[in-house]
Amino acid sequence: MSHGVIIGSVVILSITVATWLLLPRSADSSASIDACIESGPYKEQCFQDLIMKASVDEGLEVAFDRMSEIYSRDRAFASTCHGATHELGRLAYDLFSHQEEVPLSEKTSYCGFGFFHGFLEELFETSGDLSEAREFCEYVDLRLQKTLLGVSFACYHGIGHGVVDGTDPELWNDAGRYIEGGLALCESLSDVEEHKERCASGVFNALAIAYENPKYSLGNDANDPFAICREQERRYAREACYDQMNGYLAHTNATFADALRVALTAEEAYTYVAIHSLAGYTAQIALPNEGDLSSYMRDCEQIPAAYREGCAKGFATGLIEFGNPQKEHVRAIETCKGSGVFEDVCFHGVMNAVKDRLSPDIKDAFCVHVRAEMGLERGALCEETMRSA
Numbered sequence: 529m530s531h532g533v534i535i536g537s538v539v540i541l542s543i544t545v546a547t548w549l550l551l552p553r554s555a556d557s558s559a560s561i562d563a564c565i566e567s568g569p570y571k572e573q574c575f576q577d578l579i580m581k582a583s584v585d586e587g588l589e590v591a592f593d594r595m596s597e598i599y600s601r602d603r604a605f606a607s608t609c610h611g612a613t614h615e616l617g618r619l620a621y622d623l624f625s626h627q628e629e630v631p632l633s634e635k636t637s638y639c640g641f642g643f644f645h646g647f648l649e650e651l652f653e654t655s656g657d658l659s660e661a662r663e664f665c666e667y668v669d670l671r672l673q674k675t676l677l678g679v680s681f682a683c684y685h686g687i688g689h690g691v692v693d694g695t696d697p698e699l700w701n702d703a704g705r706y707i708e709g710g711l712a713l714c715e716s717l718s719d720v721e722e723h724k725e726r727c728a729s730g731v732f733n734a735l736a737i738a739y740e741n742p743k744y745s746l747g748n749d750a751n752d753p754f755a756i757c758r759e760q761e762r763r764y765a766r767e768a769c770y771d772q773m774n775g776y777l778a779h780t781n782a783t784f785a786d787a788l789r790v791a792l793t794a795e796e797a798y799t800y801v802a803i804h805s806l807a808g809y810t811a812q813i814a815l816p817n818e819g820d821l822s823s824y825m826r827d828c829e830q831i832p833a834a835y836r837e838g839c840a841k842g843f844a845t846g847l848i849e850f851g852n853p854q855k856e857h858v859r860a861i862e863t864c865k866g867s868g869v870f871e872d873v874c875f876h877g878v879m880n881a882v883k884d885r886l887s888p889d890i891k892d893a894f895c896v897h898v899r900a901e902m903g904l905e906r907g908a909l910c911e912e913t914m915r916s917a
Contacts (some may be wrong), residue, residue, distance in 0.1 A: 555821060559576070560831075561575075561598055561602075562577075572772065575605060576612060576615065579591050579594050579595050580615060580619070582594040583616060588630070589631055589635065590856045592616070592633075592635035592638060595612055595613070596781075596854055598727075599639075599852045600855065603816050605816075606812070606815035606816040606850060606851075607816045609642075610639045611642065612639070612642070612866060613636075613641075613643045616643045617643040617644060617646025617647035617650065617686075618646045618650040620647050621647050621650040621811050626670070634675055634676050634886070634887035634890075636672070636679070636756075637676055637682075637912065640812070641679070641685075641849075642667070644685070644884050645682075645685065645689050647686060648661055648689065648730075649693050650690075652687075652690035653693070653721055658691075658717070661687045661690070662687075662718075662747035664683065665684055665687070665911075668683045671871055675887060678885050680723075680726075681722065681726040682726075684717070685727065685729050686735070687713075687727050688714055688730025688731040688733070689730035689731070689734050690730070691713050691730075692730070692731050692734035692738075693709060693734055700738075700744045703748065703756050706744070706746065707756075710727075710728075710730075711726070711731055711765055714728045714765075715762070720743045721764060728765045728768035728769075729768040729772050731768070732756075732757075732765075732768050732772035732773040733770070736773050736776040742775065748776070750776075750780040750781075751790070753773050753780070754769070754773060754795070754802075755840045756769060757794070757798070760843065766798065767801055767864070768864035770794050770795075771801050771803065774805040776789055777806050778806065778809050785830060787806055787810070788806065788828075788831050792831060799835060800834075803835045804838040804839065804841060805842060807839045807843040807846065808843065808845050808846035809842070810824060810843060811843045811844075811845075811849075812849075814848040816849070822864070822866035822874075825839075825868075825874070826868075827839075827871045828843070830839050837873045838872075840870040840873045840874055841874075841876070843863075843874075843877075844864065844875075844878045844881065845877050845878075845881040848878055848886070849881065850878040854890060857878065857893070857898075858897065861897055861898060861901050862901075875898075879913055883913060884892050894910065895907060895910040895911045898910045
């Protein structure tokens with residue numbers, strides 16, 4: 529039996545008995561989501577099964593639509609949406625490996641481009657073929673680069689992430705050796721410096737996640753999370769490292785303010801990168817919460833003036849990157865309006881993120897919303913910026 533057939537079988541079998549009992553037999557997705565919401569401790573698994581079932585039965589596009597619908601109905605889904613897109617990427621690799629067309633669209637950007645991360649993780653776990661990974665990223669560029677500016681870099685990030693996730697267990701006790709092969713691959717991957725940097729960002733993202741898992745025994749010091757970054761000789765690798773310790777900082781500190789204080793210990797040349805990236809990741813953590821998210825920006829006021837705008841822009845970018853698919857801009861604008869001294873900075877951060885990450889129809893809706901909520905002047909600036917995208 530081929531690997532692809534096995535994957536398909538496992539996906540179908542992974543739909544739990546509990547979920548099958550909960551989901552209506554009709555095609556009414558709203559009723560199915562209601563059943564998941566009412567399933568208590570099984571809610572997250574139920575949502576995941578619902579999305580996977582949509583992908584198997586109706587295709588990838590419908591699965592993304594189902595995910596967007598779930599996010600709109602249950603704000604807590606923001607915390608698991610990125611992981612759900614990883615799983616859709618893994619399923620898509622099955623199509624690609626059998627020379628079937630992968631239906632790529634702007635929807636693959638949902639929830640932090642996790643689709644591409646999952647696709648490349650599955651590729652490296654299955655074939656480990658770098659040329660196949662490069663071929664896929666070139667295919668993605670060809671299909672989406674005119675409408676989704678950030679997609680190529682998300683794909684190369686996935687290569688770095690995928691190759692490190694399969695690191696030999698004998699290397700688990702040494703962070704430097706753990707990432708050595710991945711960084712070497714990134715260096716040979718492309719002549720384009722930004723592709724190397726994005727690949728390296730995937731390597732350090734995988735490392736930061738591994739730091740939190742005791743099984744890897746990597747022994748990172750939470751008080752000095754950037755030690756591995758200072759060891760990097762290549763500038764793009766060093767910058768990628770400071771950028772990707774964001775989740776580790778967020779998870780090992782009780783508050784955003786605490787995490788910001790640790791980010792300030794980065795080398796001066798990379799402190800802005802560390803602050804901006806941490807703030808973006810924090811937006812992902814904040815989005816499931818009810819109420820005014822602009823309160824997070826008040827923590828940005830407590831750090832040195834040179835980094836405050838980077839902090840606010842990073843948070844604004846994260847609101848778009850991890851926001852409710854098709855409606856990312858709504859909560860982002862709401863946050864900007866309440867952010868006081870950071871209102872203008874927040875608006876520009878959101879606008880640039882929309883320009884780079886969202887589809888043309890959403891860009892139009894965004895500017896209409898900006899005009900209605902933030903005035904004619906900002907609305908006109910938004911329209912001009914989107915026309916030049």
